[in-house]
Amino acid sequence: MRYKVWRSNKDKELHLLCAEGAGAFNALPTAIRHLGPWTGSKEGEVNRLRLSYRSMLAEQGFVVIYAHASKLELETVDVRVQENTECPMCKGKARVPMHRGLRDKECPRCGGRGWVKAKP
Numbered sequence: 089m090r091y092k093v094w095r096s097n098k099d100k101e102l103h104l105l106c107a108e109g110a111g112a113f114n115a116l117p118t119a120i121r122h123l124g125p126w127t128g129s130k131e132g133e134v135n136r137l138r139l140s141y142r143s144m145l146a147e148q149g150f151v152v153i154y155a156h157a158s159k160l161e162l163e164t165v166d167v168r169v170q171e172n173t174e175c176p177m178c179k180g181k182a183r184v185p186m187h188r189g190l191r192d193k194e195c196p197r198c199g200g201r202g203w204v205k206a207k208p
């Protein structure tokens with residue numbers, strides 16, 4: 089399932105998050121729809137949403153968020169990316185030189201990924 093964010097034309101800091109599609113939008117309470125007119129904004133996968141937004145969306149079918157667009161943090165940050173760090177042996181290139189640099193081979197330290205798990 090995908091979500092879509094709408095921004096009110098009356099108040100640029102007023103955002104509405106609901107399921108994607110005209111059906112979900114038309115099912116919103118009239119009072120909410122009248123806070124618009126709404127302009128379409130971000131969209132994405134519901135299962136990437138922060139847990140609090142996801143549970144509110146499941147409970148009431150929409151979430152009203154009052155924040156500047158640049159401050160909207162709807163999705164959980166992918167922690168796996170942050171946990172990885174550049175491989176110290178190949179410096180992120182995933183290959184290391186061999187035969188005095190005439191050839192290269194897959195970096196044995198990171199297995200050719202270019203990154204290693206950061207130490208806790």
Ligand SMILES: [Zn+2]
Pocket residue numbers: 175176177178179180181182183195196197198199200201202203
């Ligand atoms: Zn490496």
